[in-house]
Amino acid sequence: MATVTMTVNGTSYTNDVEPRLLLVHYIRDVLGLTGTHVGCDTSQCGACTIRLNGRAVKCCTMFAVQANGADITTIEGMASDGELHPIQQGFWDEHGLQCGFCTPGMIMLAQQFLERNPNPTEQEIRRGLAGNLCRCTGYHNIVKAIQNAARKGQPA
Amino acid sequence: MIPSSFEYFAPTTLSEAQTLLRRYGGDAKVVAGGHSLIPLMKMRLSEPGYLIDLGGVDELSYIREDDGGLAIGAMTTYYDIESSPLVKTKYPVLAEATALVADIQVRNKGTIGGSMAHADPSADLTAVVLALEAELRSGSSRAQRSMPAHRFFVDTFTTTLRDNEILTEIRLPALPAKTGGAYRKFANKASHFAEVGIAALVTIDGGVCQRVRIGVTGAGPIASRARGAERALEGKEPTQRNIATAANRAGRGIEFQSNIHASAEYRAHLTTVYARRALEEAVSRAG
Numbered sequence A: 001m002a003t004v005t006m007t008v009n010g011t012s013y014t015n016d017v018e019p020r021l022l023l024v025h026y027i028r029d030v031l032g033l034t035g036t037h038v039g040c041d042t043s044q045c046g047a048c049t050i051r052l053n054g055r056a057v058k059c060c061t062m063f064a065v066q067a068n069g070a071d072i073t074t075i076e077g078m079a080s081d082g083e084l085h086p087i088q089q090g091f092w093d094e095h096g097l098q099c100g101f102c103t104p105g106m107i108m109l110a111q112q113f114l115e116r117n118p119n120p121t122e123q124e125i126r127r128g129l130a131g132n133l134c135r136c137t138g139y140h141n142i143v144k145a146i147q148n149a150a151r152k153g154q155p156a
Numbered sequence B: 001m002i003p004s005s006f007e008y009f010a011p012t013t014l015s016e017a018q019t020l021l022r023r024y025g026g027d028a029k030v031v032a033g034g035h036s037l038i039p040l041m042k043m044r045l046s047e048p049g050y051l052i053d054l055g056g057v058d059e060l061s062y063i064r065e066d067d068g069g070l071a072i073g074a075m076t077t078y079y080d081i082e083s084s085p086l087v088k089t090k091y092p093v094l095a096e097a098t099a100l101v102a103d104i105q106v107r108n109k110g111t112i113g114g115s116m117a118h119a120d121p122s123a124d125l126t127a128v129v130l131a132l133e134a135e136l137r138s139g140s141s142r143a144q145r146s147m148p149a150h151r152f153f154v155d156t157f158t159t160t161l162r163d164n165e166i167l168t169e170i171r172l173p174a175l176p177a178k179t180g181g182a183y184r185k186f187a188n189k190a191s192h193f194a195e196v197g198i199a200a201l202v203t204i205d206g207g208v209c210q211r212v213r214i215g216v217t218g219a220g221p222i223a224s225r226a227r228g229a230e231r232a233l234e235g236k237e238p239t240q241r242n243i244a245t246a247a248n249r250a251g252r253g254i255e256f257q258s259n260i261h262a263s264a265e266y267r268a269h270l271t272t273v274y275a276r277r278a279l280e281e282a283v284s285r286a287g
């Protein structure tokens, strides 16, 4: 067992974990933050995307021990004071989801994407979504949701 | 998917990592970005007893000018490379290829050193370091060595790195003036790995291709230089015809791979087409 400490959505957590525990399982099963999803479990679908030390990463492809000392934001940390984050609001306004399974990962990726490219073209958005799969929407409204958030000039 | 158990180490210096590697030898693996190794561990195709994480070894993450060229630390991520002003000005072909690797999340984690050490036959940057004639530096707790890229890659997933060695740096030598470069790939639609990827560098002076360097990835068991195609264009004018003739030779000597994504015949065809496209683009950026 190894002891890990990390900050998730502003709260510090310390736990003893097996080194082979994946970060996504730590977040979901140990911390109970089930908004981060496991879609493919093979680094392809992006449903498990979180923000770790400022970078969007697929946390099914990391061990919890590797996040020792890290600062993490998950989908649960996006809204503040009952106000949806502008990207979440964008998904709401543009009907950017159907079943919602891919949505947390899409939003966590979109945050990083817009931070690096605040005024993207549609083509850039579509390319930027390369690491996230959606089985429902056909992506059109996801693209619109991100355009909507970009228009509002999303805060980081 | 749950990997088998291992003991985990998080060294903060290179020498600490090398000492651990020497102690645990063949049963240990270093992990860099983890985006090749961890999927293999989850499928239990790799079951190291000891995992040595280079994530905290900050001294291996840098991009700096070196003798007219650039030195890139093995732990430098794809994102750091594609967004580096130094890389964009001095080796735009490297920035271009890096931005085409996988997706944003994978590029946030994956490292150039991991890509080299893993030697995936469809990796992108292997073709680029071959065309740039990079030197790969590695070291154990006892000795350091340096190796030209074309000798570093031995076979699929096989390099000249020994069990006790850590790849430390990728050194890119200065390019001649008037050199243009381009990377073109036919990407797998799901993973974006290269079914075929071509990195081309062309130096044009006095209306003639003085120097041509071509790296090919995805086509064969390991990335390689297309020397026949290079020679075919050197000393010639960069006309469409000369470029096409050279591109037709890009597949010479390659043992084309067949798998569910593409047959050997298709890869051979793609090699010619993408070599032509990469050369045309490199020529248009040269001089």
Ligand SMILES: Cc1cc2nc3c(=O)[nH]c(=O)nc-3n(C[C@H](O)[C@H](O)[C@H](O)COP(=O)(O)OP(=O)(O)OC[C@H]3O[C@@H](n4cnc5c(N)ncnc54)[C@H](O)[C@@H]3O)c2cc1C
Binding pocket: A042, A043, A044, B029, B030, B031, B032, B033, B034, B035, B036, B037, B038, B039, B054, B074, B075, B100, B101, B102, B103, B106, B109, B110, B111, B112, B113, B114, B115, B117, B118, B120, B122, B123, B124, B125, B161, B165, B166, B167, B168, B191, B192, B193, B194
């Ligand atoms: C969904 C997905 C899509 C991908 N698409 C592409 C793509 O389009 N193009 C592409 O090129 N790649 C692609 N990759 C692979 C990705 O680029 C990997 O990140 C990269 O190949 C390995 O780098 P890493 O830092 O993650 O290495 P790791 O996975 O940490 O390590 C890989 C291997 O190299 C060894 N190693 C790592 N660093 C060192 C070192 N410094 N010294 C000695 N040994 C070392 C490890 O022990 C291990 O055996 C993809 C990966 C995923 C998950």
Ligand code: FES
Binding pocket: A037, A038, A039, A040, A041, A042, A043, A044, A045, A046, A047, A048, A049, A058, A059, A060, A061
């Ligand atoms: S669950 Fe992590 S990428 Fe699909």
Ligand code: FES
Binding pocket: A096, A097, A098, A099, A100, A101, A102, A103, A133, A134, A135, A136, A137
């Ligand atoms: S909304 Fe169902 S997977 Fe995207």
